Amino acid sequence: MRSPDTTPPAEETSAGAVTTFDAFARFAHAAPPTPPQPGQAPRSPEERLAYHSQFVTVRTPAIETLSRSVRTLMILGRHQSVTARPSLIVTGPATTGKTTALLEVGRTCHLAHTRRAAPGDDSVPVAYVLVPPGATAKTLAGEFARYLGIPVTTRMTTTQITTAVCHTYAAAGVKLVLIDEIHRLNPRTSSGAEAADWLKDLTERVRATFVYAGIDVTDSAVFTGVRGAQLAGRASLIDCGALPARAGEREPFRELIASLEQALDLHAHRAGSLPKLASYLHERTAGRIGSLSRLIRQAAIEAILDSSERITKTLLDGIALDHLAEEHYRPRNPARRHTRPNGR
Incomplete structure (x- = not known):
């Protein structure tokens, strides 16, 4: 196990607080909490309370595995344009660090892009989306639109929102799409089936690597039926279980x-x-x-x-x-x- 990394504690960052690009960018660039250093003046009790409230993120085996797999799949799918690229699913019980791993990989990708980007480059390398409870195709499309600030009105159809999302994500240069709480998707219901079909369609229209995370995904409805088989046939599993x-x-x-x-x-x-x-x-x-x-x-x-x-x-x-x-x-x-x- 490596020593504490200088990264913000993603697990303590509310996942819902980073579901717009501006918020995600602030999270990615936030100054990390730093452990006490030799020779450093003692911090006040208030400073130390704040530090332990934030605390550091340790690079766990799951983060290491996910980072390596994402990097490989992004290269593998870079020139694949006809079908959906290979994807990843991070699965495991609650409180085992799935969201932490997802956000840490997204942060790393965002910062790597920022370091390489030319002056004036305003592309968006990473998108982070939460599957809403009881997701339908339209509400899921709305979450993707909200991340990049795409205007959506109640009168817009799912097709109209989808067209705007696909166009904007392509124009923004999104290369990595992180989808959290995927276990909320239930293809056994009619609305859930439509949402699953919508997501499959999106993976074929947006040229990005998709990474999903959810609680015990293999035991959930996500992997059931024809739609579940399609997802399982494209995605590799990373088990983020208890250590x-x-x-x-x-x-x-x-x-x-x-x-x-x-x-x-x-x-x-x-x-x-x-x-x-x-x-x-x-x-x-x-x-x-x-x-x-x-x-x-x-x-x-x-x-x-x-x-x-x-x-x-x-x-x-x-x-x-x-x-x-x-x-x-x-x-x-x-x-x-x-x-x-x-x-x-």
Whole structure:
């Protein structure tokens, strides 16, 4: 596991907050939170609270795999113009870092384009779209239009919106389209089937690489029926599951904990104490990256607020996590308290 990367914490960025190009560009160019540096003047408690609220993003195996796959597929499909290009689907349980991986890859692509672009180049390399709940062809088309600020009126037909989207995306030079919450698409309903057909049509008309992300996509309605078979036949899967405690000779979860610990800004925390709790933390979080990040960040904030300035097992055990993590942990520990005890 690599050390903390200097990237904004995408998971803490509301996905809905970056669904326009201007907002995505601000996210991509935002100054990243930086861990404490040797010789740096101590930061104030307020600054450290803000830092742990944001925190760093660690490049997980899923981000590494997705980055490499996207780069390869963008080259593979660069001159493919007759049929849809090969695509990717990031799948896995909730809170395992799918949106983080998607946004990090989009950010990397956006910044790489910005560095290469000539002065005055106003092309748009990346589009990020959320599938709306109960998506129809028209509402999905509207989300694509909204990203680039394409005017849409209630009187416009789906065909009219689609024509505007395809023309504008081509003119803007969009090369990578990221579609999040794809599990919301339900081809079993008539409106969902129309939305799935619309999306398939879009992938054939927009010359870009499409990457989808969703919760347990292979078990959802997205892969069912003829439409699901078409998507499955074009897309490679990247499993963004929970991190195992051990993978061969490596201990990826312990490595992740060590990377997060290195980024802490606490005055009295003992280095190496969190990796020693790897088994406990894996049990607490079920190996889910989102749950682990929240637990460590929340513990760091509490350690600053109560002036202890260190994270201990007692402190960690007193923090209530998300329901999924708690349901995983509670049956094995029925006597566990759900509020933090006074003692350390």
